[in-house]
Amino acid sequence: MNMRTEPMTVNVGPQHPSTHGVFRLRITFDGEEIVEVEPILGYLHRGSEKLAEERNYVQVVTLTDRMDYTSSMINNQAYCLAVEQLLAITPPKRGKYLRTLVAELQRIASHLIAVGFFIQELGAFGTPLMYSFRSRERILDLFEMLCGARVTVSYMRPGGVFADTPNDFWPALEVFLNDFAVEFEEMEHLLMENEILTSRTRGVSPISTDLAINCSLSGPVLRASGVNWDWRKMSPYDAYDEMEFDIPIGRNGDNYDRFWVRMQEIKQSMRIIRQCIDLIEPGPVRISDLPMVLRPEAGVEAYGRVEASKGELAFYLVSDGGVAPYRCKVRSPSLINLTITEHLLVGWTLPDMIVSLGSVDINMGEVDR
Numbered sequence: 001m002n003m004r005t006e007p008m009t010v011n012v013g014p015q016h017p018s019t020h021g022v023f024r025l026r027i028t029f030d031g032e033e034i035v036e037v038e039p040i041l042g043y044l045h046r047g048s049e050k051l052a053e054e055r056n057y058v059q060v061v062t063l064t065d066r067m068d069y070t071s072s073m074i075n076n077q078a079y080c081l082a083v084e085q086l087l088a089i090t091p092p093k094r095g096k097y098l099r100t101l102v103a104e105l106q107r108i109a110s111h112l113i114a115v116g117f118f119i120q121e122l123g124a125f126g127t128p129l130m131y132s133f134r135s136r137e138r139i140l141d142l143f144e145m146l147c148g149a150r151v152t153v154s155y156m157r158p159g160g161v162f163a164d165t166p167n168d169f170w171p172a173l174e175v176f177l178n179d180f181a182v183e184f185e186e187m188e189h190l191l192m193e194n195e196i197l198t199s200r201t202r203g204v205s206p207i208s209t210d211l212a213i214n215c216s217l218s219g220p221v222l223r224a225s226g227v228n229w230d231w232r233k234m235s236p237y238d239a240y241d242e243m244e245f246d247i248p249i250g251r252n253g254d255n256y257d258r259f260w261v262r263m264q265e266i267k268q269s270m271r272i273i274r275q276c277i278d279l280i281e282p283g284p285v286r287i288s289d290l291p292m293v294l295r296p297e298a299g300v301e302a303y304g305r306v307e308a309s310k311g312e313l314a315f316y317l318v319s320d321g322g323v324a325p326y327r328c329k330v331r332s333p334s335l336i337n338l339t340i341t342e343h344l345l346v347g348w349t350l351p352d353m354i355v356s357l358g359s360v361d362i363n364m365g366e367v368d369r
Helices: 048-052 062-066 072-087 091-119 129-147 168-189 195-201 209-214 220-224 254-278 332-345 350-360 364-368
Strands: 008-015 023-032 033-040 301-308 311-318 327-332
Touching: 008 033, 023 350, 033 332, 048 062, 048 072, 048 327, 062 072, 072 091, 072 301, 072 311, 091 129, 091 168, 091 254, 129 168, 129 209, 168 254, 195 254, 195 350, 209 220, 209 332, 220 254, 254 350, 311 332, 332 350, 332 364
Parallel strands: none
Antiparallel strands: 008 023, 023 033, 301 311, 311 327
């Protein structure tokens, strides 16, 4: 016998449902089944793009830290690449290697957060999340050695990085890499074929290849749907043209594949870091004769693009010849990846909803800006 039910609309939030920052979902249920989803954004809006027009080019770096604050090094990198295009300059080789190295450390730290909270939302309270944060804390310690900050780092500058590494950085990095290899292998044994994890995630909320492309998805979410696309390979920047690494590709585009891609990318990031250590040579880390106040030529525009931990992050800048950008526009991966919310959730149930959102790994700091 079919039981007739009345649809019920529920507000999930505004709070932190499986994301960083304040987010709200208006969801209509028929029984336990989700029949309609409306994401509501804007609770974390701070006007970062407009603020950038009132600060000089170096000061804007601090604003980029506070967008995706779990991936601030890579935010710095995208912005600095855009400014360097405006000025038609190239950082010294050591500066490029340091940028690449810290960007991959940041990618590992960001993916550890994504994986830790993803498992937490499946009901594994505490242990996997603490394992992730144990390793992430070690990375933040390394960042603190580099620049005195752990989260909002502002380490990169147009023309390179603001300071070379201290003498004790390289031994500490080596110890971390050796320890993390063991810790990460332990996480893989615990998680990759865990029966509860696989039964709750395989085949759940799949995103097809065509849908992923049509929605302009990027990053691990796109690659989990079987698309071989990574800007570090397609249009290398900094030292990525000298790095050898693989691009993990999923097959089904479901929650498990999005988790699996991030786990594999952590291993590839470790490969890149090892290569940076082997290839880096002494030398300047920033262009020495760059003026303190930058003035790109009027009418010049630039688009600095990187493969961030959540996808394609880009800064579009326009110069009017002044000390601040005339216009600044950010292409944030979390905002674009949120466009699949309806495809991701409709037809599934309430217990799947939080897990599916966690598999996308959005950060409202760069969505609302």
